[in-house]
Amino acid sequence: MTSPLWIIILTYNSSREIVQCLRAIERLADVSVLVIDNCSSDNTRDVLHMLSNEGLIDRLILRESNAGFAKAINEAIAATPNNSDVLLLNPDATLDCGSLEILRTTARELDDAGILSPLVYSGDSVKTTTAGRQPFIFPMLAHFTGLSRLCRRTPWFKGRYLYLDGALNPFERVEWVAGACMYIKRETIERIGVLSERWFMYAEDTEYCWRAHTHGLSIVMLTSIGCFHAMGQSVKRSRSDDINVMWPRSLTDYYKSTFKPNRITFKVWQTVFSLGLLSRSIVFLIRGRRARNDELLYEARRFAKFAGAVWAYSDV
Incomplete structure (x- = not known):
């Protein structure tokens, strides 16, 4: 049997994206949605109340300050039942139809997997997915020099990011996946804890995957299912x-x-x-x-x- 699942979505000035994100979530048995808002300054909270009234949000948390990504996510995880898995999903990310059930089923079937993700893509202009190798010197060099692109079908040259048209396995074991769409099994949380709050945002997903890896857990990207990610919309609108x-x-x-x-x-x-x-x-x-x-x-x-x-x- 699959575990109960809580989908956690963190919003910040996300009124343009959150409606599509929530409406794309398939309403499966034992799947609930928690939205936590990081003190948005636009009309996001009005939109969230509307969506909550429509039954698209099962629990809504409105923070009175913007504490960054990890702190808010950890607060949301603490509010979920201790027998449920969690799926971190960005408000500018949209799961492909059928992906959610496959994620849940595979999480139960792969005993050694601690973190899973679908294949995340961002449109025709972005040739990579947000998964790959840890940022050691060679993976970074391979990515920025183009070696990982030229030799994308050679496993040894896989870089920081994997190419969408590379030789990807159905279950691609990687060293990190992005928090934009990250399935975390409850056993993983019990073993390694929650996200590091060292950073306001970014890096916490890579660090969490590394911590899982050092505790003997695999990070798996399922290449047969997908999630579209518009990538950093609220950040690009920031003037800071x-x-x-x-x-x-x-x-x-x-x-x-x-x-x-x-x-x-x-x-x-x-x-x-x-x-x-x-x-x-x-x-x-x-x-x-x-x-x-x-x-x-x-x-x-x-x-x-x-x-x-x-x-x-x-x-x-």
Whole structure:
């Protein structure tokens, strides 16, 4: 028998995305939905009340402050029954039809799996899925130099992110999956606890997967089912530079604090990461100027800021 499941969705200024997300969730037996709002400043809470009245939300938690991703998610997990699995789902993510039941069934069948995920995709322009290898130097180098793309059918060259058109197995055992759509078995929570609250957001999903791995649990991506993720809509609307560069800062701190590299190794890692981000910025800049495309020019500026943020790192 499959375990009861609580789907946890964290919202923050998510009124544009949350309706589609909730309406796409299949209403299966023993599946409940908990939405926790991180003190939105737009009309998200009005929308949530409307959806709750429609029966699409089983429990609604409205926080009075924005404590970041992990703290709010941990609060929500604590509010779920202690015999249920949980599925973390972003408000800008939409599960494909049939994916939810397959996730639940596979979670019961794969005894060694502690964390599962469908294949997460983000449209035709994004060629990778949000899963792959931990951010060691070689996976990062393979990704940013294009080796993982050129040799995407060779397992040894798999990089930080896996390519959608690579040689993927039906049950792809990976080193991390994104918190945008992460199925966590209750046994995993009992063994390793909840998310780290070291970071306001980003890196906590990668760290949680690493912790599961070190406790002998597998992280599995099911490539036969999917979830569309619009990727970071609330972040892109933010005017805060701190929020906009939080991803590279958090990942840098995660690598340094978790793996404790020596000084030279850490500088090599920073160089690989920052130059990789800068190369992306240059590509967006060239394409944006040729096409006179403001969106591409925006991405060029964003990735340039990312590259600088890697070097602005300081211990948290």
